[in-house]
Structure formats: structure tokens, C-alpha cells
Amino acid sequence: MVVVVVVAIGMVVVAALLALVRVEKGPSMLDRALGLDLLTASLVGAIAIEAAWHRRTETIPILVALSLVGFVGSVVISRFVAREPEGDEQVSSPEEVAAQARASDVMRTEQGHGGTAAAEAPDEQDEQDGGRTAGRGWRS
Amino acid sequence: MTEVEPGTWTNIADAVAAICLLAGAFLTFAAGVGAVRFPSLLARMHAVTKPQVLGLVLLLLGLSLRVRSWSAVAMLALVVAFQLMTAPVGAHLVSRAGFRTGKVDESELRPNEMEPEDGHGG
Numbered sequence: 001m002v003v004v005v006v007v008a009i010g011m012v013v014v015a016a017l018l019a020l021v022r023v024e025k026g027p028s029m030l031d032r033a034l035g036l037d038l039l040t041a042s043l044v045g046a047i048a049i050e051a052a053w054h055r056r057t058e059t060i061p062i063l064v065a066l067s068l069v070g071f072v073g074s075v076v077i078s079r080f081v082a083r084e085p086e087g088d089e090q091v092s093s094p095e096e097v098a099a100q101a102r103a104s105d106v107m108r109t110e111q112g113h114g115g116t117a118a119a120e121a122p123d124e125q126d127e128q129d130g131g132r133t134a135g136r137g138w139r140s
Numbered sequence: 141m142t143e144v145e146p147g148t149w150t151n152i153a154d155a156v157a158a159i160c161l162l163a164g165a166f167l168t169f170a171a172g173v174g175a176v177r178f179p180s181l182l183a184r185m186h187a188v189t190k191p192q193v194l195g196l197v198l199l200l201l202g203l204s205l206r207v208r209s210w211s212a213v214a215m216l217a218l219v220v221a222f223q224l225m226t227a228p229v230g231a232h233l234v235s236r237a238g239f240r241t242g243k244v245d246e247s248e249l250r251p252n253e254m255e256p257e258d259g260h261g262g
Contacts, residue, residue, distance in 0.1 A: 001154065001158060004158040004161055004162055005161070007162060007165070008161045008162055008164070008165035008199075009165070010165075011165040011166055011168065011169035012165050012168050012169070014169055014172060015168045015169045015171060015172030015173075016172070017172070018172030018173060018175060018176045019172055019175055021176050022175045022176055022184070025176075028181065028238070028241075028243050030181055030234050030237055030238045030241075030243065031181060031184060033234055034175060034181075034184055034185060034188045034234060035175060035188075037188055037192075037230065038171055038172060038175050038188045038192060041168065041171075041192045041193075041195075041196055042168055042172070044196060044199075044219075045164065045165065045168050045195065045196060045199045048196075048199045048200055048202075048203045049161060049165065049199065049203075051203055051206075051207070052157060052161060052199075052202055052203040052206040052207070055206060055207050056207075057207050057209060057211070057212040060203075060212050060215045060216060060219075061215065063200070063215075063216070063219045064215060064218055064219050064222070067219045067222045067223055067226070068222055068226070070226075071222070071226035071227075071229070071230050074230040074233070074234055075229070075230055075233055077234075078230075078233040078234045078236070078237035078238075079233065079237070081237045081241060
């Protein structure tokens with residue numbers, strides 16, 4: 001049983017890592033939603049394997065909760081996804097964001113973009129592209 | 141948690157559980173490989189939805205064969221029911237949002253059942 005559990009846990013962990021790779025690569029928010037879906041599923045699988053190993057039943061309610069939470073995440077993302085501007089698919093690194101801020105707008109850099117540059121970057125993009133994104137709208 | 145006397149049948153149940161766990165973990169692994177390797181959004185949606193749900197069902201089947209208590213089996217059946225209900229809905233919503241925001245190559249869809257001519261687009 002130990003061999004089975006180790007092999008199974010190994011495969012599930014690799015699946016979770018591959019899901020993380022997909023979350024990082026994107027290229028769109030929907031791909032990230034799929035990656036997070038797979039991440040939740042592999043978490044459920046890992047908990048199930050652990051419960052099977054120790055024959056314990058007290059972790060099973062966690063599986064019920066997780067199987068619903070993963071669904072809500074992907075549904076919310078796909079309901080509120082919008083057309084993303086060209087070149088905005090990748091989440092920028094802090095250095096890229098800082099370089100952009102320096103190059104494009106002196107005022108914004110004066111307001112302080114030090115260590116929190118990465119966290120503030122999406123808001124900034126939304127402000128710049130808000131009009132365009134809303135104008136294109138969804139088909140039909 | 142074992143409520144059955146150990147014997148031949150419990151050994152058989154453990155062996156079947158081990159097979160189910162391995163098959164389920166392999167299908168989850170296959171879903172991960174598909175999610176990374178497949179080229180388009182719809183292909184990745186397919187990989188993440190179908191093998192992953194079957195893998196999860198197999199893992200939970202193995203778990204229920206291993207714990208052998210009816211209350212646990214009832215809750216695991218609930219998890220399976222949730223997955224079977226929510227996975228198609230989630231996959232449909234993701235692919236529809238991808239279609240509407242132009243992330244799907246429409247020339248690859250045969251037949252394209254969401255053509256704009258019908259005025260609704262799903």
C-alpha cells in the first residue's frame with residue numbers, strides 16, 4: 001500500500017505543479033481559471049489519497065467543500081472575464097512594471113510605486129484601458 | 141474505521157482500492173500534462189474537464205473501498221455528484237466566455253454552433 005500511495009501522491013503532485021505552470025503561463029484569464037480548477041482537483045485527490053492511506057474519514061467533509069469552491073472560482077472568472085488588451089496577457093514582473101511607470105508617467109511614479117508596484121499594476125492597467133475594454137463589449 | 145472483519149474480502153477490497161487510486165492519480169496526471177501541452181483554450185478545457193473528473197471519481201472510489209464505512213461512502217457520493225454536476229457547467233462557461241472574448245479560433249469549429257448569424261450566439 002505504501003508504494004501505491006507514494007506513486008499516486010507523486011503523480012497528483014506533478015499534476016498540481018503542471019497546473020501551476022499553466023496558471024503562470026496564461027495566456028488568458030480563462031486558462032488561469034482552468035489551471036486553478038485543476039489545482040483544486042489535485043488537492044482533493046491528494047487529500048483523498050491521504051485519507052485512503054490512514055483509513056481516516058474525518059477529512060472527507062473537506063473534499064465536499066473543496067469540490068464546490070473550485071467550481072465557484074471558475075464560474076466567477078468566466079462570468080466577469082473581458083477582452084484583454086494586446087500584450088496584457090502576461091502578468092508583469094515588478095521590474096517591468098517599474099520600467100513602464102518610469103517611462104510612461106512621471107506623476108504616477110511620484111505617487112510612489114516602490115515595493116508595491118506589482119500589486120498596483122493591474123489597477124493601473126484597468127485605468128488606462130478601461131474605456132477601450134468596455135467599448136468593445138461582448139459579442140451579441 | 142474498518143467495520144468488516146479482516147479476511148479475504150477486505151484484502152480484495154484493498155487491492156481494488158489500490159488499483160483505483162493508481163488509475164485515478166494517473167488520470168489526474170494526464171489532465172495536468174494536457175493542461176500544459178495542449179495548444180488551444182478549448183483543448184485545455186477538454187483535458188482539464190474530462191480526465192480530471194474521471195480521475196477524481198476513481199480516487200474517491202478507491203478511498204471508499206478503503207475506509208468501508210457507509211457514512212463516508214455517502215459523503216463521497218456527494219462529492220462525485222457535485223463534480224459531475226459542476227464540471228460540465230464550469231467547462232461550458234469557460235469555453236463560452238473564451239468564444240465571446242475572441243480566444244477561440246472559429247475556423248477550427250466544425251460545425252460552429254455559435255455562429256453569429258443566429259443572433260444569439262449561445
